[in-house]
Structures are given as C-alpha cells and as structure tokens.
Amino acid sequence: GQIIHLADYRPTDFVLERVDLTFELDPTATKIEARLIFHRREGTDPTAPLILDGDELSLSGLLIDQNEIPAERYDVTAEKLVIRDLPESTPFEVTVITIINPEANTQLMGLYRTNGVYCTQCEAEGFRRITYFPDRPDVLAPYTITIIADKAANPLLLSNGNFLGGGNYDEGRHFAAWFDPHPKPSYLFALVAGDLGVVEDTFETMSGNEVALKIYVEHGKEPRAAYAMDALKRSMKWDEERFGREYDLNIFQIVAVSDFNMGAMENKGLNVFNDKYVLADPETATDQDYANIEAIIAHEYFHNWTGNRITCRDWFQLCLKEGLTVFRDHEFSADQRSRAVKRIAEVRHLKAEQFPEDAGPLAHPVRPTAYREINNFYTTTVYEKGSEVTRMIQTVLGRDTFKKGMDVYFERHDGDAATVEDFVKCFEDASGKDLKQFSLWYHQAGTPLVSVSTAYDSASQTFSVSLEQTVQATPGQPNKEPMHIPLGFALLLDNGSLASASSVKGGDVTGEVLHLTERAQTFTFGGIGSRPVLSLNRGFSAPINLHFEQSSTDLLHIVRHEPDLFARWQALTDLALPVLMKATRDVRDGRQPEPQAELIATLLEVAADDTLEPAFRAQVLALPSEADIAREFGSNNDPDAIHAARQGILADIAKAGQATFETLFTSLVNEGDFTPDAASAGRRALRNAALSYLSYLDGGATRAAEAFASTNNMTDTIQALTVLAHRFPGQSETANALGAFLKRFQDNALVLDKWFAIQATIPGASTLARVKALMEDPHFVASNPNRVRSLIGSFTFSNPTGFSRADGEGYRFLAQQILAIDPKNPQLAARLLTSMRSWRSLEPSRAAHAEAALSEIDKALSLSTDVRDIVERILK
Numbered sequence: 001g002q003i004i005h006l007a008d009y010r011p012t013d014f015v016l017e018r019v020d021l022t023f024e025l026d027p028t029a030t031k032i033e034a035r036l037i038f039h040r041r042e043g044t045d046p047t048a049p050l051i052l053d054g055d056e057l058s059l060s061g062l063l064i065d066q067n068e069i070p071a072e073r074y075d076v077t078a079e080k081l082v083i084r085d086l087p088e089s090t091p092f093e094v095t096v097i098t099i100i101n102p103e104a105n106t107q108l109m110g111l112y113r114t115n116g117v118y119c120t121q122c123e124a125e126g127f128r129r130i131t132y133f134p135d136r137p138d139v140l141a142p143y144t145i146t147i148i149a150d151k152a153a154n155p156l157l158l159s160n161g162n163f164l165g166g167g168n169y170d171e172g173r174h175f176a177a178w179f180d181p182h183p184k185p186s187y188l189f190a191l192v193a194g195d196l197g198v199v200e201d202t203f204e205t206m207s208g209n210e211v212a213l214k215i216y217v218e219h220g221k222e223p224r225a226a227y228a229m230d231a232l233k234r235s236m237k238w239d240e241e242r243f244g245r246e247y248d249l250n251i252f253q254i255v256a257v258s259d260f261n262m263g264a265m266e267n268k269g270l271n272v273f274n275d276k277y278v279l280a281d282p283e284t285a286t287d288q289d290y291a292n293i294e295a296i297i298a299h300e301y302f303h304n305w306t307g308n309r310i311t312c313r314d315w316f317q318l319c320l321k322e323g324l325t326v327f328r329d330h331e332f333s334a335d336q337r338s339r340a341v342k343r344i345a346e347v348r349h350l351k352a353e354q355f356p357e358d359a360g361p362l363a364h365p366v367r368p369t370a371y372r373e374i375n376n377f378y379t380t381t382v383y384e385k386g387s388e389v390t391r392m393i394q395t396v397l398g399r400d401t402f403k404k405g406m407d408v409y410f411e412r413h414d415g416d417a418a419t420v421e422d423f424v425k426c427f428e429d430a431s432g433k434d435l436k437q438f439s440l441w442y443h444q445a446g447t448p449l450v451s452v453s454t455a456y457d458s459a460s461q462t463f464s465v466s467l468e469q470t471v472q473a474t475p476g477q478p479n480k481e482p483m484h485i486p487l488g489f490a491l492l493l494d495n496g497s498l499a500s501a502s503s504v505k506g507g508d509v510t511g512e513v514l515h516l517t518e519r520a521q522t523f524t525f526g527g528i529g530s531r532p533v534l535s536l537n538r539g540f541s542a543p544i545n546l547h548f549e550q551s552s553t554d555l556l557h558i559v560r561h562e563p564d565l566f567a568r569w570q571a572l573t574d575l576a577l578p579v580l581m582k583a584t585r586d587v588r589d590g591r592q593p594e595p596q597a598e599l600i601a602t603l604l605e606v607a608a609d610d611t612l613e614p615a616f617r618a619q620v621l622a623l624p625s626e627a628d629i630a631r632e633f634g635s636n637n638d639p640d641a642i643h644a645a646r647q648g649i650l651a652d653i654a655k656a657g658q659a660t661f662e663t664l665f666t667s668l669v670n671e672g673d674f675t676p677d678a679a680s681a682g683r684r685a686l687r688n689a690a691l692s693y694l695s696y697l698d699g700g701a702t703r704a705a706e707a708f709a710s711t712n713n714m715t716d717t718i719q720a721l722t723v724l725a726h727r728f729p730g731q732s733e734t735a736n737a738l739g740a741f742l743k744r745f746q747d748n749a750l751v752l753d754k755w756f757a758i759q760a761t762i763p764g765a766s767t768l769a770r771v772k773a774l775m776e777d778p779h780f781v782a783s784n785p786n787r788v789r790s791l792i793g794s795f796t797f798s799n800p801t802g803f804s805r806a807d808g809e810g811y812r813f814l815a816q817q818i819l820a821i822d823p824k825n826p827q828l829a830a831r832l833l834t835s836m837r838s839w840r841s842l843e844p845s846r847a848a849h850a851e852a853a854l855s856e857i858d859k860a861l862s863l864s865t866d867v868r869d870i871v872e873r874i875l876k
C-alpha cells in the first residue's frame with residue numbers, strides 16, 4: 001500500500017445520484033447486482049474515466065444503461081475497475097454484477113458470516129469487498145436494497161432505512177426491500193440476514209414521530225438485551241434535550257453478533273454490535289460491562305447526527321465524527337452517572353492509552369495528514385484526544401456558546417461531508433473568537449508539558465503563576481508552535497474557601513479558566529490576602545502533563561478542601577506517584593523501600609470518609625497502576641521492579657488499614673436484588689477494593705474464596721476470582737474457583753472471555769506458559785476476535801511482568817501470534833501489535849529483545865498493509 005496524503009484530496013469526477021443493490025445471498029457464492037446512476041461533475045475533464053474501487057471481487061457482468069460494455073472500454077485490476085468513453089453530460093446507469101464468498105471472509109470486512117448470520121462491516125473500506133464502487137466518504141447517495149435468500153435459514157432480511165416490503169419467491173426463497181432516503185457514504189451501508197430473536201420497543205420523538213426500536217440477538221438471549229434497550233431510549237431522549245437532535249427514520253435497529261473486529265458500527269438505522277456491548281444480566285455482566293453497554297449504545301446512536309447526517313469529507317477528518325461523538329457519549333454518561341467519577345475514569349483511560357501513543361513511535365495528530373492503512377488510525381488519539389479537543393472548545397467558549405456553535409454546525413452542514421476546518425469555523429462564527437492557535441490541537445501531535453511555579457508576595461498581596469509549555473518532537477514534526485492551553489484553576493485559602501482576585505495581569509483569564517497561549521507566561525493575581533494553594537488543570541481541562549513540584553502540604557490541602565472531586569483525585573495521584581517511583585528505584589537498586597506513613601494515612605482517611613461517594617473512594621484506593629508508574633518514568637523501565645514496589649506499598653496500606661477495610665467489606669453489602677445503577681456499582685467497587693487489600697493479610701485466600709462462593713452477581717464474582725488468581729495463583733482455592741467458574745459458564749462466550757483474561761493477567765514470568773496452554777484449551781477459538789483479545793490481548797496489553805519478562809519470550813510469543821493471525825485477520829493482528837508501542841521506554845536488555853522480535857515480524861515477506869505499516873513505524 002502506498003501513502004495517501006491529505007494534500008492530494010480532490011472531489012470525484014462523477015457525482016453518484018442513486019444506488020440500487022440486489023443481493024442473492026448464498027454462503028459461498030453471493031451475487032450482488034449494483035445499479036449506480038452517475039453524472040459527470042460540472043467543470044471536470046469530459047474524457048475522464050470512471051474509476052471504481054474493488055477488493056477480492058469476481059466481476060461477472062458490467063453494463064451501461066442496460067447494454068453490455070465491450071471489453072475494450074474497461075479494465076479490471078486487483079483494486080480498480082476503470083470504465084472509459086462515458087457520456088459527457090447526461091446521467092447514465094452502470095450495472096455491476098459481482099460474486100463474493102461470505103463464508104471465506106475471515107477479515108470480517110465486507111459481507112461475512114458469523115454463527116450462521118450474514119453480516120457486513122464496511123467502515124472504513126469494506127464496501128469495495130461487496131461491489132465495485134467509489135468507496136470514499138464524500139460520495140453520498142440514497143440507497144434502495146433488495147435482499148433475496150432462503151427463507152427457512154434467513155427469516156430476517158435487514159438493511160438501512162425504512163422497510164419497503166417483501167414477499168415469497170419459489171423454491172423456499174423470499175425477499176425484502178429497504179429504502180434509505182438519507183444520502184449516505186458506502187461505509188454506512190449494512191446488511192444482516194439470518195435467524196435471530198428480537199426485543200422490541202418504541203420511542204416517541206420530540207416532534208411526535210413514533211420510532212420502532214428493535215434489538216436482534218441469538219434466540220434465547222432476548223432477556224439479556226433489556227439493558228441495551230433502556231440505554232438506547234435514554235440516549236435518544238438525551239440527544240433531544242442536550243443537542244436538539246431528533247431521530248429521522250421510522251425504525252432503528254441493532255444487531256448483536258459474536259464475531260466482530262471492534263466494539264460496534266453506526267450504520268444508518270442499522271447498527272451492528274459486538275454482542276459484548278449489548279448482552280447483560282446480573283449473573284453474567286459486571287458493572288463495567290453495564291457502563292460500557294450504556295456508553296457504546298449511546299455512542300453509535302449519537303453518530304446518527306455526528307457521523308451520518310454530517311459525515312467526513314475524507315478519512316483524514318475521522319476525528320470530526322469520532323472525537324466529537326466520544327465527547328457526546330462522555331457527556332451522556334456523566335449525566336447518567338457521577339460526573340466526577342466518570343471524569344476520573346476518562347482521564348485514567350486517556351493517560352493509560354493515549355498518552356503512551358502520543359509519546360511513542362505511533363504518535364500522530366488528531367487530524368493526521370498522511371496514512372498508509374486507514375484502519376490503523378482508529379486510535380485513542382483520534383477518539384479520546386479528539387474528544388478532549390472538543391471538550392476544550394467548550395471550555396474556551398463556555399457551555400452556552402459551545403451549544404450555539406453546535407447548532408450552527410448542524411444547521412450549516414446537515415447532509416455534507418465536512419472537514420475539521422468547517423467544524424472549527426462554526427465555533428468561530430458563533431463566538432466571534434479566532435480559533436487559529438487553538439486549532440493546533442488538531443495538527444500538532446504530542447502531549448504538551450506545562451511547567452509551573454508560583455510565588456506569593458504578602459506586601460503587594462499578589463500571587464503569581466509562571467507557566468512554560470513545551471511539546472516534544474513527534475514523528476514528522478520536529479518543531480512545535482506554542483498552543484492555546486485552557487487551564488481550569490482555583491486558588492484555595494486556608495479555611496478551604498476560594499480566593500477571588502481583584503485583578504489579573506499577564507494573560508487572559510475567563511471565569512475559572514486561565515488561558516496559556518505563549519511559550520512562557522506569568523499570570524499575576526491581585527488582592528490576595530494570604531498565600532493560596534493553586535489547584536491547576538481542574539477537571540483535566542487540558543490533556544497535558546503538568547510539572548509542578550507542589551509540596552505534600554499543599555497537595556493534602558487540595559485533597560481535603562477542593563470542592564472539585566476530580567482535582568482531589570488528581571492531588572492524591574500526585575502524592576502517590578513520587579512515592580511509588582521512589583520505591584521502584586529502591587527495589588531496583590536493592591534497597592529496602594521506606595515506610596510511607598503520610599500517604600497511607602491520607603488514603604485511609606479518604607477510604608473511611610463516608611461523606612465521599614463510594615465510587616470515588618474506590619478510584620482513590622486503586623492507586624496509580626504499574627503502567628502509570630512506567631509512563632511517569634518514561635525510560636529505562638523495569639516492570640518487575642515496578643510491580644514489586646507497588647505490591648509492597650499495597651501490603652503496607654493493607655496492614656495499616658485492616659480495621660477500615662474489614663468495616664468496608666462487611667458494611668457495604670447491597671440490600672435486595674441486584675441493580676446496575678451507579679450508586680450500587682460504587683458500593684460494590686469500594687467493597688471489592690477492600691477485599692483486594694484484605695488479601696494481603698492473614699487468611700486472604702480463604703476470605704477471597706468465601707467471597708467467591710457467596711456472590712449473587714458477576715461483578716463480585718469476577719473481583720473475588722481476580723484476587724484469588726492474581727494474588728494466589730498456585731493455591732488450591734484458585735484452581736477450585738477457576739474450575740467452578742468454567743463449569744458454570746462454559747456455554748457463555750462472553751463470560752468465558754473473562755475467565756481467559758483473568759488468567760492472562762496473572763503477574764509474573766510463568767503466565768506465558770499458562771497462556772500457551774490456554775491456547776490449546778478446547779474453549780479457545782482462534783477465529784473469534786473477542787477470544788483472541790481476551791487471552792492474547794489481555795496478556796500483551798495488561799500484563800507488564802508477564803509479557804515483558806526479562807528473557808524476551810513474551811515478545812517472541814507475540815511475534816509468532818502476529819504472523820499467525822495476520823493472514824486471516826490483519827486488523828486484529830495490527831491492533832495486537834500496538835501493544836509494543838512503548839518498547840523503547842524499557843530498560844536496555846528488554847528493549848533489545850523487543851526490537852529483535854519486531855524485526856522478526858518486519859522480515860516476513862507477505863505481511864498485510866495493516867501490520868506492515870505498524871511494524872515499520874514502531875521500529876523507526
């Protein structure tokens with residue numbers, strides 16, 4: 001694959017007016033007749049040929065206006081169909097007939113079969129695996145779809161839009177026709193056919209239209225779709241209330257399938273979901289599963305406006321729909337749950353996934369300018385940093401003006417394939433502000449580092465804050481411009497109240513936001529009667545690293561007095577990280593780590609504070625992860641030292657807090673039936689955090705085994721099983737519990753995924769052997785992406801001591817797996833390979849092993865473009 005550049009964008013020579021597709025479904029030879037009406041775009045070369053994309057297609061017919069095209073007027077190659085001598089000014093109809101083999105489609109792109117169900121995935125470039133087509137997001141048309149199939153095997157025939165009608169044919173076949181009036185790009189096309197159960201409901205939109213809601217799942221699993229349906233209705237209501245966006249067809253359908261490369265897909269009116277993000281009940285789903293379902297159902301639904309009604313001009317603009325839609329789903333979840341706890345979880349995720357990407361060889365801007373394989377750009381930078389950039393627009397303009405800008409965007413660009421520049425312009429027009437410097441957030445890769453120092457002068461009653469920003473070089477971007485960084489802040493006084501300055505000099509401050517726009521800038525606040533404590537980047541207003549050597553006294557002041565819970569959590573993290581790093585250095589250098597009375601006392605104070613919500617206390621007790629510590633070091637990492645140091649501190653906390661943890665564990669039992677609401681989930685989280693600490697004390701395994709045996713919901717079951725497996729991997733309690741769990745849930749694929757993941761994340765060098773053995777287990781299904789991710793992905797992404805074992809065997813194992821998976825499913829292989837993205841930050845001997853394993857992959861002769869692209873960028 002060659003490199004595609006944003007600068008080369010130009011519109012197509014032909015305008016597509018209408019699409020009419022007929023599918024004759026067959027497991028190994030499906031026939032597709034595509035009738036496409038085009039006209040030549042005004043002002044383009046009247047001799048230009050029509051160029052259509054294709055991939056692994058067999059062409060069995062080609063006509064213009066119903067007449068066969070003579071062979072000398074067209075060429076077919078592996079990737080293109082080129083047709084010449086087309087009419088200069090009149091519209092014409094091209095008929096393309098192709099034959100494809102859904103059963104043989106292991107890439108899960110285009111039309112494929114999963115558990116006997118026909119299903120499609122077209123984003124980004126899967127439609128070209130169905131028929132020859134201008135397969136790019138700026139070609140929009142209304143679609144009419146006819147599906148013909150065997151009725152007994154496929155009672156259900158679904159596509160986008162509204163149902164037109166259907167009927168029976170001879171030989172046991174039947175057909176259904178669908179029409180989607182909203183012009184859409186091919187990546188939003190979907191077809192599903194098979195035999196599935198359905199859960200139905202209705203929604204009345206704000207202008208009184210009734211929408212039929214249907215969620216299709218495997219027969220027998222209908223009760224497990226109730227929560228997804230509830231989340232869907234709440235999402236539809238929320239988008240009306242918050243953004244004035246109403247649904248626009250008379251039916252909205254979701255299909256859950258078990259083989260899917262990602263989470264879900266927002267096809268117009270017919271979302272296709274990984275069943276992991278649809279199916280839930282108390283017995284089989286954790287609180288995290290419920291939260292994920294709610295967020296992803298909302299995300300895909302919100303795409304109906306941000307993605308579908310307004311789509312992307314080209315794939316460089318991916319963040320236009322993804323970053324914006326993640327922001328919308330974050331806001332939705334924050335409104336449904338606890339805003340502060342949701343924000344903590346978002347920032348944890350951003351720092352764990354996006355910061356390492358931005359600091360390593362795969363760093364790219366939120367709006368990239370070149371790619372080789374677009375599937376490799378569905379990244380946390382495009383999604384999560386893209387969301388943070390949208391959030392910053394709201395922070396810079398204020399919530400009301402942001403809403404006005406969104407209204408302008410929906411009004412101005414409905415029906416368009418738009419760009420990031422179009423989007424930003426709407427906010428400039430709504431606010432009258434120039435967002436040129438702000439837009440660097442879309443164009444400059446890398447996480448800015450802001451260094452802070454403060455000074456208080458009692459004579460002049462001024463408090464000054466000096467800030468300096470730098471952004472490190474990233475691939476292709478050696479030099480960076482200063483960015484506009486909106487920093488939420490508060491000045492906390494001794495008595496816990498907030499100071500309000502009588503004047504500000506040195507820069508722009510609006511409300512509670514300080515705008516850093518220069519490379520170095522000092523803000524001076526006047527009328528401050530006593531030395532305040534600065535709380536900076538409140539709510540994580542900007543996705544940056546802060547270098548601010550705040551005293552532990554000041555941090556403790558924030559922990560106790562900040563009205564903003566997120567800022568309290570941030571301050572606790574800032575207290576804990578240096579302690580964990582110091583302990584890591586001690587372990588590495590063979591010293592005994594010092595006791596950490598102050599940190600431990602503070603954590604226990606928060607843990608026992610019943611005025612704070614349990615979910616927040618659970619987040620605090622989780623401490624920074626091993627990956628957080630590694631990221632903070634940035635280089636020369638030894639995962640074993642990090643693990644040992646962190647375990648030592650956890651054990652110290654457990655000892656000091658035994659009484660507190662006993663109380664939490666016994667008192668936080670939810671009364672009555674299980675409910676997945678945020679408050680109940682928070683109590684479970686805190687109780688399980690206590691259980692985890694208690695495992696460091698005498699009788700820990702017995703207690704965890706008892707907890708495991710007495711749970712009535714999957715959250716508690718998984719937490720107890722994780723404690724057993726991770727803390728006592730070799731003990732009989734663990735073997736018994738793993739065995740009992742397998743026996744009970746062996747018929748439930750999604751629960752089995754958890755069984756594999758727990759074992760794959762057992763710390764230590766011996767887990768590799770366990771992972772290899774589990775690959776031979778009859779329950780391991782190599783063709784199922786969820787299963788591969790749960791075993792191999794959990795191991796490589798979430799088990800630092802197991803994967804990065806000192807002898808490099810973990811990396812060699814991954815290289816073998818990549819080479820085995822790539823020929824069948826390149827997207828899955830490429831995604832797994834990104835678990836190596838931080839290899840250069842390892843200590844030299846592990847880094848050498850990692851490089852050698854990567855070179856093994858690089859040397860392979862027939863890599864997919866997906867893996868080729870990642871391995872070359874990662875090694876560069």
Ligand code: B3K
Nearest residue numbers: 123124264265266375378
């Ligand atoms: N838009 C899809 C992702 C498609 C990934 C293609 N490799 C799901 C989502 O972001 O909502």
Ligand code: ZN
Nearest residue numbers: 299303322325
């Ligand atoms: Zn999305």
